[in-house]
Amino acid sequence: MNILIIGGAGFLGANLVRRCLAEPDVQITVMDSLEPHLHATTDNLRPVWSRIRFVRGDLRDETLLADIVQNKEIIFNCAAQTSHPLSIQYPLLDAEINCLGNLKLLESIRLLNKGARVIYVSSSTVIGKAVTEVVNEDHWERPLEIYSANKGVAEKYYRIYNTIHDLQTVVLRFANLYGPYGKGYPEFGFINYFIHLAHTGQEIRIFGPGSQSRNILHVNDATEILWKAAHEPRLTGESFFATGNEHLTVRQIADSIVSVFPRGTVSHTEWPDERKRMEIDHVTFSSERLRAIVDWKPAITFQEGLRQVKSVLEP
Numbered sequence: 580m581n582i583l584i585i586g587g588a589g590f591l592g593a594n595l596v597r598r599c600l601a602e603p604d605v606q607i608t609v610m611d612s613l614e615p616h617l618h619a620t621t622d623n624l625r626p627v628w629s630r631i632r633f634v635r636g637d638l639r640d641e642t643l644l645a646d647i648v649q650n651k652e653i654i655f656n657c658a659a660q661t662s663h664p665l666s667i668q669y670p671l672l673d674a675e676i677n678c679l680g681n682l683k684l685l686e687s688i689r690l691l692n693k694g695a696r697v698i699y700v701s702s703s704t705v706i707g708k709a710v711t712e713v714v715n716e717d718h719w720e721r722p723l724e725i726y727s728a729n730k731g732v733a734e735k736y737y738r739i740y741n742t743i744h745d746l747q748t749v750v751l752r753f754a755n756l757y758g759p760y761g762k763g764y765p766e767f768g769f770i771n772y773f774i775h776l777a778h779t780g781q782e783i784r785i786f787g788p789g790s791q792s793r794n795i796l797h798v799n800d801a802t803e804i805l806w807k808a809a810h811e812p813r814l815t816g817e818s819f820f821a822t823g824n825e826h827l828t829v830r831q832i833a834d835s836i837v838s839v840f841p842r843g844t845v846s847h848t849e850w851p852d853e854r855k856r857m858e859i860d861h862v863t864f865s866s867e868r869l870r871a872i873v874d875w876k877p878a879i880t881f882q883e884g885l886r887q888v889k890s891v892l893e894p
């Protein structure tokens with residue numbers, strides 16, 4: 580089976596490469612621009628380098644896309660400008676990658692490989708602040724920053740290419756993923772950043788009291804549902820929350836990380852104004868709609884997941 584993983588050098592993509600390699604008879608092509616704003620490198624792929632074909636290239640390059648989408652049965656798009664704060668700083672870059680890049684990809688697939696299964700990774704933050712106690716796919720979308728707005732736009736492209744052109748698209752919305760190969764920088768997913776701080780014995784500084792709740796999911800559970808989504812026709816044309824069972828406060832998350840490593844300390848600091856304005860506060864997601872169709876439920880508890888990440892970082 581020929582599989583294309585765009586953005587496969589990133590955190591989720593590099594874990595997805597490993598999930599796909601666990602299957603027999605797979606040929607994996609990874610395409611990634613190694614985007615400098617995102618601190619992307621091929622380091623995450625080094626242990627599997629000999630088992631993949633790597634192409635350094637950009638989602639916005641139509642000529643490259645026309646070549647690379649051909650003869651692939653499954654196409655995962657994990658490439659994105661992935662930082663919420665950077666999307667405020669560089670809104671045009673965000674739109675070029677997260678909107679135009681996806682449109683160019685869909686056009687290439689429509690023209691050259693209409694039969695492929697196409698899986699797009701979106702974000703739970705497309706909804707903005709939750710107005711219902713439990714959030715499902717019927718919740719409105721009022722994103723609070725440019726990244727989430729553009730992820731929501733891209734979701735619609737995938738749906739429209741299914742409705743109008745019969746492309747086999749599926750959109751999965753993830754919340755807060757953590758796991759091996761995560762980024763140790765504050766402008767990306769906060770759990771991986773907190774893990775980096777604890778691992779390196781530093782202070783975790785939480786904005787405000789940290790009482791806001793967050794949905795958490797180990798990246799292996801995420802790659803498992805990505806694989807299943809690539810093989811389940813009943814998901815086609817729709818967007819689904821693929822979220823975990825655990826909702827913890829930011830303070831609980833930080834405390835758990837510090838206790839598992841066991842290094843680092845937890846303290847509190849004032850909210851920076853910009854971060855406060857894009858804060859989603861409390862939210863509880865339901866992935867019931869997805870689970871009614873696919874036999875998937877998160878298997879890794881936060882405590883187990885943290886011990887697993889520790890064993891990778893500190894073998």
Ligand SMILES: NC(=O)c1ccc[n+]([C@@H]2O[C@H](COP(=O)([O-])OP(=O)(O)OC[C@H]3O[C@@H](n4cnc5c(N)ncnc54)[C@H](O)[C@@H]3O)[C@@H](O)[C@H]2O)c1
Binds near residue numbers: 586613656752
């Ligand atoms: N990590 C999370 O908690 C989380 C949560 C929800 C959604 N997501 C989504 O999952 C996907 C993967 O996120 P991640 O956490 O692995 O981020 P990441 O920043 O680690 O990886 C993104 C990868 O995309 C590549 N990329 C960026 N622009 C590109 C372009 N124009 N052409 C080709 N490659 C490009 C980067 O070089 C990088 O390797 C993204 O779509 C993100 O929005 C992630």
